[in-house]
Amino acid sequence: MSGPVNIGLLGLGTVGSGVVRLLQQNGALITQKLGRPLKISRVLVRERNRPRQVEVDPALLTTDADGIINDPDIHIIVEVMGGTDAAREYILKAMERGKSVVTANKDLLALYGKELFDAAASNGVDLFFEASVGGGIPIIRPLKECLAGNKIRQVMGIVNGTTNYILTKMSREGRDFQEVLREAQDLGYAEADPAADIEGDDAARKMAILASIAFNTRVTYRDVYREGISRITAQDISYAADLGYVIKLLGIAREDEEGIEVRVHPALLPGNHPLASVNDVFNAIFIEGDAVGEAMFYGRGAGSMPTASAVVGDIIEAARNLNYQTRGRITCTCFYDKPIKPVGTINTKYYLRLLVVDRPGVLAAIAGVFGDREVSLASVIQERMLGELAELVLITHRVREQNLQDALKVLAGLPVVKEIACVVRVEGGENV
Amino acid sequence: MSGPVNIGLLGLGTVGSGVVRLLQQNGALITQKLGRPLKISRVLVRERNRPRQVEVDPALLTTDADGIINDPDIHIIVEVMGGTDAAREYILKAMERGKSVVTANKDLLALYGKELFDAAASNGVDLFFEASVGGGIPIIRPLKECLAGNKIRQVMGIVNGTTNYILTKMSREGRDFQEVLREAQDLGYAEADPAADIEGDDAARKMAILASIAFNTRVTYRDVYREGISRITAQDISYAADLGYVIKLLGIAREDEEGIEVRVHPALLPGNHPLASVNDVFNAIFIEGDAVGEAMFYGRGAGSMPTASAVVGDIIEAARNLNYQTRGRITCTCFYDKPIKPVGTINTKYYLRLLVVDRPGVLAAIAGVFGDREVSLASVIQERMLGELAELVLITHRVREQNLQDALKVLAGLPVVKEIACVVRVEGGENV
Known part of the structure; x- marks a missing residue:
């Protein structure tokens, strides 16, 4: 031709x-x-x-x-x-x-x-x-072609520029979510109706596409568990930083023997993780394959x-x-039909911030509730007093999500627990 | 079939x-x-x-x-x-x-x-x-296909794992080159004859390949200017860190109206540059295209x-x-024949460490030599005394390489200049 x-x-x-x-x-x-x-x-x-x-x-x-x-x-x-x-x-x-x-x-x-x-x-x-x-960012073609010899174990992505801009600003300037959101709207980095970005819907769509390619099974938007960033405070970002973490809106897609998990939510990420230094409106997709090991693709996610x-x-x-008259050379690669794991079955660590009554025995009671659900605590820090209340920051060891949620339900009913102020998953460490 | x-x-x-x-x-x-x-x-x-x-x-x-x-x-x-x-x-x-x-x-x-x-x-x-x-790391196919609509302005790469491992170790542990090299050899990260890695030859080969694809003109190994890392000391890494930089063995390929420059040498890179946090044996290739803007590809460069x-x-x-019987779909894309710029014609900034006699007027004499060759100094820091001698660390503004080299030749002949201990280009800032 x-x-x-x-x-x-x-x-x-x-x-x-x-x-x-x-x-x-x-x-x-x-x-x-x-x-x-x-x-x-x-x-x-x-x-x-x-x-x-x-x-x-x-x-x-x-x-x-x-x-x-x-x-x-x-x-x-x-x-x-x-x-x-x-x-x-x-x-x-x-x-x-x-x-x-x-x-x-x-x-x-x-x-x-x-x-x-x-x-x-x-x-x-x-x-x-x-x-x-x-x-x-070249990511679809590299996944489908260059990495085609790999079994992909995990895809982690910062795939929404608006939320990354907001979290970066909050983190650098110690400012709160609503204020930074308004500024992002004024600058055109966030929509007048910001829900699709800040609630994680946009990122969920992208993760559905990535997961489908990575695991060769159809994952739709509806299969993706999602939480937005509106509950994250400057205080949580600051506590996370003290512990060596940054907070990002993360898309995570993983495969294990039980199936596929795909989720989008804020997460604490170790400061030395390659995704941790992806700031402002930049996006990046981090891949783990059985042959290539860790790889990351970074660039402008919009514009x-x-x-x-x-x-x-x-x-x-x-x-x-x-x-070359070779259309349809590389078509859909979803030739498996793998189960999607319910979010309750995932295993990860958690950052928790609680407001509790400052009284002897309170910590023991809380630890007891966790212990009953096999949630073990890696660290407990009493950060400060807020009036009469003590602010506790806890990091758990790796635990099944359902157990953590069950424990939180019980905690919420304890008279000594005044507020479960923040619950954020901790990702990007070893996956075992 | x-x-x-x-x-x-x-x-x-x-x-x-x-x-x-x-x-x-x-x-x-x-x-x-x-x-x-x-x-x-x-x-x-x-x-x-x-x-x-x-x-x-x-x-x-x-x-x-x-x-x-x-x-x-x-x-x-x-x-x-x-x-x-x-x-x-x-x-x-x-x-x-x-x-x-x-x-x-x-x-x-x-x-x-x-x-x-x-x-x-x-x-x-x-x-x-x-x-x-x-x-x-997927980089050849992304450049040839995904980014095919771009005019590529620049490719910067950390494309040799051995030298990146050595520089990372030197930087983290404040140890000197020879010692870390021996350790890398013991661990199998460096060859018994390490010349191809530490003198930049390996990186130069990779940059020749990348530059050929990026600029659609044939660049061979012989066209690549190269310097190795053996003159970098723990002291230089520490001074660079004080100024907000890391030192990396960088491959740089750029195009401007005069032609193509392709070079491999140690460079100071701002700590917030995406390549700055590429550590250990990891490699990364940073691309600037007229449409995509900045993009980076990160992963294991060997193994x-x-x-x-x-x-x-x-x-x-x-x-x-x-x-599909469509072999030869994407062939060589070197359909231009662009000139390779001599290294003397490039423009960049420089980090210099000099040992000079500690006497009034010495700094004025040195500044005069630079001024005569249109080398203007962005900062001059007297770091410490080494016996009778003063150690000066200078950063220049952007200058033509030949002018800087001419100035260094004159300086080397001044009786008050005892040693030009280190000369490292400063990259990764604005390119103007």
Whole structure:
């Protein structure tokens, strides 16, 4: 084949504009690599007459999705419109028409991954999605290809830039969550409705995608246990630092004999862990494989040009497969059906902060409750007095989550325990 | 095609044994991913009867290279024997016979890359080499594919584990180079003849490969400027730490309007730079692209299983291309011919440690020499007295290397300057 590879771009927001800009900026280089130019033929927009973040020939803009999807001259559909309804419909239709698809849509993949990959396979087209996790960071292709010889044991990720920015700020400046969140909103690092980020939903979608690839079994968004960061205080961050830890919103996916665990929650991470120095809006994905050992991938997890970098990498690959008529070379790799472990069955350590009555015997009573549920304490520190109450910070040894939760329920009913102020898992140490 | 993909393995040392072990360990998983098993058909060894690090059917072992290369049933040759003479001959012959080649041989690629890639292209076979840089770290494929839409501005790497181990130890324990080197030799982290590592030759080979891919122009080992770490003292590491820096053996490849610079030398790196916390035998490659911004790839840069991880990933990819009859999909990307800048033309900052006579006017004389060559000083610290002499630590502003070297030549001739004890470039700040 010769002549340009024609692209139908669905969406011209932050990512779509980045894709247009990158193809303008590095078109000559990309043509050299591919042997053919990449050409944006049509762009789907909501309204044709609106100011744009990038220069585009207005004649390319259309509000007619079918006109793009049914255009026989368009080879590749690039979906960067977001959302799960229209995007799903368009992608499925495009694949039926024999077009390869590149998408950055984590929401869609984390919910309808199986349907989409089945459609790609049955239509013999490519479905690429490097930009759906970690923005510009190469992680999907390295996992699927470079590390394909490994059994992956664990994936740990800082995969949400907004929460990482907030926690980094809280940690550096000793400020509280609400205040830093408002500032992040003013700076455009957090949405007006920040729930998807701060409650861990966004990170959960990305972890569902990563876990599916890492363990070769379908994990959906609904399978991911999640907790957000809104209960973390500057005080907890400071206590954690005293103990040699940082607090991060962590995605964790692990496999053991019982199945797969996938969860997103704040976690204490040892200060010398490679993920501990991933700060601000940066993302990183830390992998443990049986051959490669520990590996980490670091970079900008969002933003117009970093995300466009991943999208354009996928477009080049999809175009190469067109050139060689080898679409569908690497398809869905979820060929197992592994059980998802309930969160109660996981084993980890915990950081706990309690407010208790300052009276002899209280500590013994608390330790007794833990001991009855086989929760053993690694350290107990009385941090300070808050009026009449004593603030206790405890770190447990590794324990089954259900036992810890049972113990906390009993503790909450003890008259001497006034508040279970903070419960955060401790991760990134040895996994035994 | 069905039936196994047959592999001829050249070499059964550390890496070769790892490849055999990994294919044994994860054979079922790999067969699932590929649709066919990978089978090691023949193994080239120096002597057939020798204890092995891995269990191999003795019937597979042979000392006859031609028997493997000419075997029409062998699809892929995996070269993990090292060296540049026999390995080059075997690889070229294998490609002539239509076999794809996977190699971990950085020495070979950094010297004869062009010849090898030309042979791969003219024979329509794949030549993959992920393991040649960064051991198990996925970096070649991410650069060639995921980041293909970027103009790469800079590649900085800690790509030699031995020197990183030594510098980390010196830094943590305040011990001197020779002592730590001996310990590293005892532990097997450094070779009996450590020159290739500590003089920067090994890192230079890897940087030649990375620079060739990053800038799409052929860079050979001979183009890389290099200095080793043997002149770095515990004292310099400690002074650097006081100033907020760590000292690493850094590979740096950059492009500007004048051409390409590729160099390997010790460097002061700000403590908050992502590469600064890469310690012990770990490697990392830090990339700056015009779209992706900053990205980093971290992991084990050597060792049997990590390197086997990269080799097996390449084997799977080569086998996939056999399945789809699309060998040679991604070939050499050195389609430009960019000039290599002489080291004298680079611009950077410098850390200098001088021993000078402690007398009024000495500092003015030194500052005058620098000023005459347009070297401006960012800071001057008199650290301590060594007998009669004063020890000065200076950091320059960004300056052209040749000017700095000229100034040092003049300084060395001043009677008041007793020793130019240490000269180390300062990197990883803003690049302007």
